[in-house]
Amino acid sequence: xxxxxxxxxxxxxxxxxxxxxxxxxxxxxxxxxxxxxxxxxxxxxxxxxxxxxxxxxxxxxxxxxxxxxxxxxxxxxxxxxxxxxxxxxxxxxxxxxxxxxxxxxxxxxxxxxxxxxxxxxxxxxxxxxxxxxxxxxxxxxxxxxxxxxxxxxxxxxxxxxxxxxxxxxxxxxxxxxxxxxxxxxxxxxxxxxxxxxxxxxxxxxxxxxxxxxxxxxxxxxxxxxxxxxxxxxxxxxxxxxxxxxxxxxxxxxxxxxxxxxxxxxxxxxxxx
Numbered sequence: 274x275x276x277x278x279x280x281x282x283x284x285x286x287x288x289x290x291x292x293x294x295x296x297x298x299x300x301x302x303x304x305x306x307x308x309x310x311x312x313x314x315x316x317x318x319x320x321x322x323x324x325x326x327x328x329x330x331x332x333x334x335x336x337x338x339x340x341x342x343x344x345x346x347x348x349x350x351x352x353x354x355x356x357x358x359x360x361x362x363x364x365x366x367x368x369x370x371x372x373x374x375x376x377x378x379x380x381x382x383x384x385x386x387x388x389x390x391x392x393x394x395x396x397x398x399x400x401x402x403x404x405x406x407x408x409x410x411x412x413x414x415x416x417x418x419x420x421x422x423x424x425x426x427x428x429x430x431x432x433x434x435x436x437x438x439x440x441x442x443x444x445x446x447x448x449x450x451x452x453x454x455x456x457x458x459x460x461x462x463x464x465x466x467x468x469x470x471x472x473x474x475x476x477x478x479x480x481x482x483x484x485x486x487x488x489x490x491x492x493x494x495x496x497x498x499x500x501x502x503x504x505x506x507x508x509x510x511x512x513x514x515x516x517x518x519x520x521x522x523x524x525x526x527x528x529x530x531x532x533x534x535x536x537x538x539x540x541x542x543x544x545x
Contacts, residue, residue, distance in 0.1 A: 289349055289352075289353075292365060295369060296341050296342070296345045296348055297341075297342065297345070299341055299373070300338050300341045302337070303334045304338045306334045307331070307483065310331055311478050311480055316476045316479035316480075316481075317404075317476055317528040317529060317531075318412045318476055319408065319530070320476060320478050321395075322388055325388070328384070328388055332380075332381065332384040333377065335384075336381070336384070337377065340380060340490065342487065342491050343487075343495060344376065344494075347372075351457075352365045352368050352369055367450070369450075371447040371448075371450035371454060372453055372457070374451065374454065375452070376457055376458040376461070377458070378458070379458025379459055379462060380462060387473075404529070408530075409521060411474075412475070413474075413515070414514070414518075415470055415473075416471045416474050416511075416513050417510065417514030417515070419471035419510050420507040420510030421511075422467040423506050423507035423510065431460055432464050432503065434460045435460040435464050435494065436494055436499065468486050468506075471513075472486045474517075475513070475517075481526035482526060485526070489506045493506050
């Protein structure tokens, strides 16, 4: 074997490891940033998402922390699909970065859409949505609905597209990686939007529920038996939803809204 062949084989082994390390490192940095931003925030169901600028930064950190671990195989596939990138870390870096940036941009658009919807409902200031009124049952219905979505053909089709190894392989260049990342982002949003809505119903600012949802998202993508994983996620969500409806005080990690507050989706929070 020639020296060139040995170097090429060595690089081909280093590149996947470098991509995985970069993705996990970025996710870790996202969690550190979230921990700092969430300190002292309202972690109850339907908490205030904050001012737009604060929300954008926080949502970006959430995307990196919560979504990248489950999308690591997709990033690796994108790099392997590029001629030359699979054998060189220097060539792989812009491909991986382009994929992740486009992926994050799609999630940011989805987050902004959700932000507009939440603020519109909050602006109505409907007293019936208070936690001691219908708010508790609305939160439970959202979580149970997320579990029901897991079992639909729509969810199954999008998840199959999301984890299929032959999809979203980029065309040559960074532009191709951007396009592939955007495509993967669309699949990811279609798969996981109900889980993110459930996160809001359980406590958008709660680090505990962020971790739980991250595990559910990564589990259904990385476990070999995808159908079993999806069913397990559905069961977890339904049980959580029933717990919120019947005995919210006994749900581990659930922070109940302040007593007497007029709205379950109108909690005050200090900005940091």
